[in-house]
Amino acid sequence: MDTVFALFPVVALIWSMTKARPLTAHVALPLAALCAVLIQWGYFQADALTLLANIIAGGLAVLTPVSIIAGAILLNRVLVISGAEQTLRQWLAGISPNPVAQLMVIGWAFAFMLEGASGFGTPAAIAxxxxxxxxxxxxxxxxxxxxxxxxxxxxxAVGTPAWFGFAGLALAAPLRLEVAQWTALIHLCASFVIPVIALRWLVSWREVWQNSGFILMSIVSCTAPFFLIAQINDEFPSLLGGAIGLLISIWMAKLGVGLHQTASVTDRSSIKPPSNYALVQALLPFVLLIIILLVTRIPSWPFKGWLNDTSLWWQFGAIEVSRALVVAWPNILGTNVDWSYKALYVPAIIPFVLTVAIMSPILSLSKSQIYQASAETWGRLKRPILALMGALIMVSVMMQGAENSPIFVIANTLASVVGANWAYVAALLGALGSFFSGSATVSNLTFGGIQLTIATQTGLPVSVILALQSVGAAMGNMVCLNNIIAVASILGIQNQEGAMIKQTLKPLLVYAVVAALLGQVILTWLI
Incomplete structure (x- = not known):
């Protein structure tokens, strides 16, 4: 019965957003949050004051995704208004007018690198x-x-889900590296399937087959260095793998390597390339983004510490503000619930707003154009704010109660039902965490402990089970409500969140099957 009540808000949410006449996200998610609150209070007998504190914390947590979305939309509108986006389109079409090449260079390799640098949904927001x-x-x-x-x-985000997501487990360095190695291997194998599934939304099977050489080489150019770097380090596989893959993919696209020749060569002569100066202007914002993200996120450099400095600077009642503008409300309403917002570290002001500020004079933007970009940004944020607030309150409430929380009730039920066959479903638990929390890091923080316990109880290798958790948290990114709402709002897509969940659920299940089979093969080999 505990499991039935724990699952009810999730099932109700999915049903309401995927039924014949679906509710919009900004209606369905607040209703699901209300349902979760009532169940926690009425059935699970949650402490009312702590429940209220979690509602407040969940509501305030919306600042993080909303500010990131706002920054991404603002940069996008500035590029459109200034004409830089048109220049970029001309250049990319000049590299190759082949749609498969464009999708792989931008949607795969470029986004791969951006994920390694930042995370937080930034790749989809930019690509x-x-x-x-x-x-x-x-x-x-x-x-x-x-x-x-x-x-x-x-x-x-420079390996944050790996080195920070499992930090609470106090893993020895060799074991942590072993987790990274198995994680990279599973992703490497899945990468031969997942990008092809994604391409099918925009190109036909015939086009995929005709350009299969390029697709394969573009995939491998990212994932081969990704896998090799993971053998020695768990911070830079995605960043360096993506950077290497992007350079190789662009080079191959320009030469037409592995591309259908009639699509990639004959049309190129009709494309007028932009001037070098205009191209530098159009590319400079992305170069700045990557440089700023790298500089502010490499742990061994001082800037990350400065932007996360929690030394008290100013206090207003219970609200604390640090020197690095970390706004915090510790022990909300006297409970152990905390909230904080790292104004300078969350990828919003830095790098998006900072990049816009630097680029405005370079792109010759007037005050009226900046105002127009800001107004358009706010216009796209109104409904996503309500949807995200509902999602985050639901997550915050359902995680209340530690090992007795609805989230853990669901996880424990899965573990007790599956038992020694846990490797088949371990990745799905990681995906569930990302679906709820909107973050692979939070999924690892939340479920890493239970995955470790299950591995110990069933005698399964800890490194493999934690790798499946990590892979699951990553694949859950595609069904994560935060990311779906974010990319929909950035592109101006309205009332399609339920349909998007339906569509992304299919590749998620394929990913889960690949992870389960590989996990079982690895276990058979190890045990």
Missing amino acids: APILVGLGFPALPVALLTLVMNSVPVSFG
Whole structure:
């Protein structure tokens, strides 16, 4: 019965957003959050004050995704208004007018690198508008970028899901590296399937087959260095793998390597390339983004510490503000629930707003154009704010109660039913965590402990089970409500969140099957 009540808000949410006449996300998610609150209070007998504190924390947590979305939309609108996006489209079409090449270079390799640098949904936020600008339809592009942005997620944001996500388990360095190695191997194998599934939303099977050489080489150019780097490090596989893959993919696209010749060569002469100065202007914002993200996220450099400095600077009642503008509300309403917002570290002001500020004079933007970009940004944020607030309150409430929380009730039921065959479903638990929390890192933080316990109880190798958790958390990125709402709002897609979940659920299940089979093969080999 506990499991039935724990699952009810999730089942109700999915049903309401995928039924014949679906509710929009900004209606369905607040209703699901209300349902979760009532069940926690009425059935699970949750402490009312702690429940209220979690509602407050969940509501305030919306600042993080909303500010990231706002920054991404603002940069996109500035590029459109200034004409830089048109220049970028001309250049990319000049590299290769072949749609498969464009999708793989931008939706796969470029997004792979961005995930390694930042995470937080940034890859889809940047890559999707570029692809739409090239003439691809918005909804399929959103689906493609969501699905493509799964393989690199385990080592996204300079490896945060790996080194920070499992930090609470106090893993020895060799074991942590072993987890990274198995994680990379599973992703490497899945990468031969997942990008192809994503491409099918925009191109035919015939086009996939005709350009299969390029697709395969573009995939391997990212995932081969990704896998090799993971053998020695768990911070830079996605970043360096993506950077190497992007350079190789662009080089191959320019030469037409592995591409259908009639599509990649005969049309190129009709494309007028932009001037070198205009191209530098159009590319500079992305170069700045990557440089700023790298500089502020490499742990061994001082900037990350400065932006996360929690030394108290100013206090207003219970609200604390640090020197690095980390706004915090510790012990909300006297409970052990905390909330904080790292204004300078969350990828919003830095790098998006900072990049816009630097680029405005370079792109010769007037005050009226900046105002127009800001107004358009706010216009796209109104409904996503309500949807995200509902999602985050639901997550915060359902995680209340530690090992007695609805989330853990669901997890424990799965573990007791599956038992020694846990490897078949371990990745799905990781995906469930990402679906709820919107973060592979939070999924690892939340479920890493239970995965470790199950591995110990069943005698399964800890490194393999944690690798399946990591892979699951990454593949859950494609069905994560936060990411779906974010990319939909950036592209101006309305009332399609339920349909998007339906579509991305299919590649998720394929990913889960691949992970389960590989996990079982690895276990058979090890045991």
